[in-house]
Amino acid sequence: MKPPYEDRLEACRLGLERVDADLCVTFPGPNLTYLTGFAESPSERHLLLFVPRAGDPTIVAPEMYAAQLESLPIADLAIETWADDDDPVVLVERVLEDYGLETGRSRTVLLDDRLWETFSQDLRSVLPEASFGLASAVLEDLRVRKDAVELEALRRAGAIADRVSLEIRSRGTDLVGATEAAVAAEIERLLAAEGGGEPAFETVVASGPNGARPHHHTGDREIQHGDPIVLDFGAFVEADLPGGTGRYPGDQTRTIVVGDPPEEYERVHEVVAAAQAAAVEAIEPGVTAGAIDAAAREVVADAGYGDAFVHRTGHGVGLEVHEPPYVVAGNDRELEPGMVFSVEPGVYLEGRFGVRIEDLVVVTEDGAERLNDSPRGWESGDHEP
Incomplete structure (x- = not known):
């Protein structure tokens, strides 16, 4: 090559x-x-x-x-x-x-x-x-337009995150009593065991009311029965580049519940999942990045949670975890095949819980390909999907 x-x-x-x-x-x-x-x-x-x-x-x-x-x-x-x-x-x-x-x-x-x-x-x-x-x-x-080698690396990074997501989800209420920091350390251990390099960013484990903070710094709070948990993580992988180097990150978010979910949680999760699906469905060449943000935001606003969606819908991913294109209101940059970015709407109810669902996607000739394929529902190992 x-x-x-x-x-x-x-x-x-x-x-x-x-x-x-x-x-x-x-x-x-x-x-x-x-x-x-x-x-x-x-x-x-x-x-x-x-x-x-x-x-x-x-x-x-x-x-x-x-x-x-x-x-x-x-x-x-x-x-x-x-x-x-x-x-x-x-x-x-x-x-x-x-x-x-x-x-x-x-x-x-x-x-x-x-x-x-x-x-x-x-x-x-x-x-x-x-x-x-x-x-x-x-x-x-x-x-901003990734070539075949870059896309292959990003797909590998996505697959690693998927496998780790499945493993953490399977543990269900075995997570009760563990601290956020302990779960984050276990996620990072699993990422390495699955073939990932160093974490692509600070692993986020935000349990219960901490999930209402989009950029919560994982701490010593112990996970409790019934807690929603926002899990945001990924690892770098090396691209197959002869004679050089290039690290590409995974970046996936799932929100699961250990035990029985709190009041209103299931509705909020359904809204966020619908918003993400609407945004992914809207992706195709020629559509603006701002239009993708609007597609997600409209679903959330129509459900009555517009004020609780407090960040952009996504960001480009490549050699940097955050890079163009930014999926944000007012961005008139037209999407092109080969662009890779996150789609990650969220709803955050202060003092209660938060929900975010994130996949990386690549723009194709006629739509989008998700680079993450792990379950997006809230069910953990204690609940049937």
């Missing part, structure tokens, strides 16, 4: 032409990983990828990374390294001069949206006449 990085770099270059920009600069993070397959954490050291509108891409990096960078399967990638006793800004200036972006000429440079300010200031000092924008002007359109 051919690594995708040369094609992605060429697409980035063509994107620069489209937006009439001269250079894209990324640093350690998802954009750099997407374009090169190289993953590293940001640090105080200058490690920058330059993708010019004309010319070959160049990585400026500390010399300690030379061997790793030289192994990347990108034929025309230039690698320029600097030693700890060098001034990396001098090397950056030379690379930019080689591209013809010397001081005194007006240029448009797109910087990684999360580039640390120290590096941004260095680039501005070297190119004082340039105008600066965000790399997302080019890279968002590339990353």
Whole structure:
């Protein structure tokens, strides 16, 4: 299988032409990983990828990374390294001069949206006449449509979450007396046992009234008989990318009950399930992300719980757990095949309980494919579905 990085770099270059920009600069993070397959954490050291509108891409990096960078399967990638006793800004200036972006000429440079300010200031000092924008002007359109390798990884991550969901659900009232933290630790153990990597985000186990807080931080509350429990979790998996890396997350939410559900719970769960089904049914190319949010929100509002649906319907998922497209009111971004995002309506009744149901979906040529397939009902191992 051919690594995708040369094609992605060429697409980035063509994107620069489209937006009439001269250079894209990324640093350690998802954009750099997407374009090169190289993953590293940001640090105080200058490690920058330059993708010019004309010319070959160049990585400026500390010399300690030379061997790793030289192994990347990108034929025309230039690698320029600097030693700890060098001034990396001098090397950056030379690379930019080689591209013809010397001081005194007006240029448009797109910087990684999360580039640390120290590096941004260095680039501005070297190119004082340039105008600066965000790399997302080019890279968002590339990353938002997942290729076959990315989709395969996301499907594996979804299947892992499904298997763990089934196992936790099967335990039913055996969960009574356990703390939220203990259940979260068990979920993470199961994710690893099923082939997942590290958790994709902080595992959420929100029991009873804690479920009414959409971003509850799992704590020491003991699960009680009759508690609804919001379970939101997933793990990263590595994509099958020769010569590079790329981690893709699972992200699934189910709300189950151990014992007999409290008053009104079954109705609320039915409303949330119907809202999720309506949103998934509305997905197809050309429909806006905002319209998907509206499809879910209309069901919840018609049932009388509109004020209790307090967050967007979903978010894109890829190299980041939260990325475009955002499924939120007012987003006129039209859906395209290959986009992946969550559909996760919720209703939260303060002091009582909350219900959220979440699946990841991929937009297909004529609709949507769910990447999660575990039961969405509230029944645990003590109740027949």
